Structure formats: C-alpha cells, structure tokens
Amino acid sequence: xxxxxxxxxxxxxxxxxxxxxxxxxxxxxxxxxxxxxxxxxxxxxxxxxxxxxxxxxxxxxxxxxxxxxxxxxxxxxxxxxxxxxxxxxxxxxxxxxxxxxxxxxxxxxxxxxxxxxxxxxxxxxxxxxxxxxxxxxxxxxxxxxx
Amino acid sequence: xxxxxxxxxxxxxxxxxxxxxxxxxxxxxxxxxxxxxxxxxxxxxxxxxxxxxxxxxxxxxxxxxxx
Numbered sequence: 001x002x003x004x005x006x007x008x009x010x011x012x013x014x015x016x017x018x019x020x021x022x023x024x025x026x027x028x029x030x031x032x033x034x035x036x037x038x039x040x041x042x043x044x045x046x047x048x049x050x051x052x053x054x055x056x057x058x059x060x061x062x063x064x065x066x067x068x069x070x071x072x073x074x075x076x077x078x079x080x081x082x083x084x085x086x087x088x089x090x091x092x093x094x095x096x097x098x099x100x101x102x103x104x105x106x107x108x109x110x111x112x113x114x115x116x117x118x119x120x121x122x123x124x125x126x127x128x129x130x131x132x133x134x135x136x137x138x139x140x141x142x143x144x145x146x
Numbered sequence: 147x148x149x150x151x152x153x154x155x156x157x158x159x160x161x162x163x164x165x166x167x168x169x170x171x172x173x174x175x176x177x178x179x180x181x182x183x184x185x186x187x188x189x190x191x192x193x194x195x196x197x198x199x200x201x202x203x204x205x206x207x208x209x210x211x212x213x
Contacts, residue, residue, distance in 0.1 A: 144187040146177045 009074045013067065020063050027056050043108040051104045051111075058093040058100075065090050079135040087129035094122035150210040153182050156201045171196035 026033065034048035069086040072078070098118040105112035157167060168178040173193065180186050181193075194205055201208070 141187050144180060144185060146173060146181050146186045146189055146193050 006074065009070050013070050013074075016063055016067050016070070020060075023056060023059050023063065027053070030056075041108065043104075047104060047107060051100050054100045055097050058097045062090050062093045065093075079132065079139045081136055084129050084132035084136060087125050087132055091122050091125035091129060094118045094125060098122060148212055150212055151181055151184050151186070151208060152210055153178075153197070153208055156203055156207055157182075160201050162201070167197075167200060170200045 030049060030052050034045050034052060037043060037048055038045040065086045069083060069090075072080065072083055072086075077083070095118075098115050101111045101115035101118055105115050157164070164175055164178050164182070168175045171178075171193065173196075181189065189209075194208070197203075197208055198205060
C-alpha cells in the first residue's frame with residue numbers, strides 16, 4: 001500500500017469531520033443524554049447539562065484549531081507562528097475541559113478519568129507547542145543566514 | 147556590542163552594483179539586501195569567501211566589531 005504523509009493528513013481531517021458530526025449530534029441531543037444519564041447514575045441533570053455544553057465549547061475550538069493546523073501542514077506551511085498558536089490554544093482548551101471534568105469528578109467519580117486524560121493531552125500539546133516555537137525560531141535564524 | 151556589515155562601503159569602493167554582485171557570488175538580490183542592511187543573523191563561510199573574492203578584500207573589510 002502506497003502510504004504517504006498526505007494520506008495521513010486526509011485521514012486525520014476525515015476523523016475531525018467524524019468527531020465534529022458526533023459532537024454536533026451530542027450538542028443537539030445533550031438534553032436527552034443528560035436526562036438518561038441522570039436517571040441511571042447518581043449525577044445531577046443540571047450539572048451534566050452545564051458541564052456537557054461547557055466541554056462542547058472547548059471541543060469545537062479544539063476541532064477548529066486542529067482543522068486549521070492540518071490544513072496548514074497539508075499546504076506545506078509547518079513551522080509558523082500560526083501553527084504553534086494553534087497548539088497553544090488547543091492546550092488551553094484542554095486545560096479548560098480538564099477543570100470542568102475535575103469539578104464534575106467531585107460529584108461523579110468517572111469524570112476524574114476524563115480530567116486525567118484531558119490534562120495529559122493539555123501537557124502534551126504544550127510540549128508540542130514549545131517544540132514548534134523553537135523550530136520557528138530556528139527557521140527564522142536559518143532564513144536570515146546568508 | 148554588535149557586528150557591523152560594511153558591505154555597502156566596499157561595494158562603493160569597488161563601484162559594483164547589488165545586482166552584479168549578487169549574480170557574481172550566486173545569491174539572490176533579496177539576500178544581498180538582507181546582508182547590506184544588517185538584518186542577517188549569520189553569514190556562511192562560503193558567502194563570505196565569495197564576497198571577499200569578488201570585492202578583492204579581507205573579511206575584516208566587510209565585517210566590523212563595535213562595542
């Protein structure tokens with residue numbers, strides 16, 4: 001199979017579209033999901049609604065930033081300030097989601113798993129952002145080496 | 147403390163234009179302009195060697211250290 005970097009990007013973008021559709025479906029059906037969950041588990045309906053939509057806002061920002069990030073990589077525009085700012089914003093969105101999950105975790109334990117996962121991704125994105133930032137600085141220096 | 151590029155002075159002394167010099171040393175006029183205006187962060191030995199060859203000078207004639 002002839003696999004190349006373009007196919008990886010296309011696959012990632014396809015995944016982002018699927019995630020966006022799932023997120024949209026979750027946003028539309030949040031009321032019913034929250035009602036069903038609150039009926040079957042010991043968690044308050046309002047807490048689920050607020051946390052669900054709160055996390056959803058961050059998720060939309062992350063998806064949009066990832067989409068732009070992938071589009072830039074596809075165009076061959078890689079080590080730019082715009083790209084490491086995407087990583088920076090994604091990292092902060094994950095921190096936001098982690099905070100919401102932590103608060104929910106105080107009332108419903110399984111949310112702490114989401115807190116740990118989003119916190120880990122936030123830290124990883126921060127590392128990626130730092131790497132990109134350093135690469136941008138190195139590239140700028142290389143561009144000005146005559 | 148800084149390194150000053152006196153390329154424009156040497157070019158004036160040798161009466162050579164930017165376009166001609168860039169063609170002779172094999173760099174783009176845009177890159178030569180970066181060198182002349184002091185915006186460059188580094189210079190390759192190969193570029194410096196070509197400049198010295200075409201301008202018939204020493205590296206010290208092009209680069210100057212100032213406190």
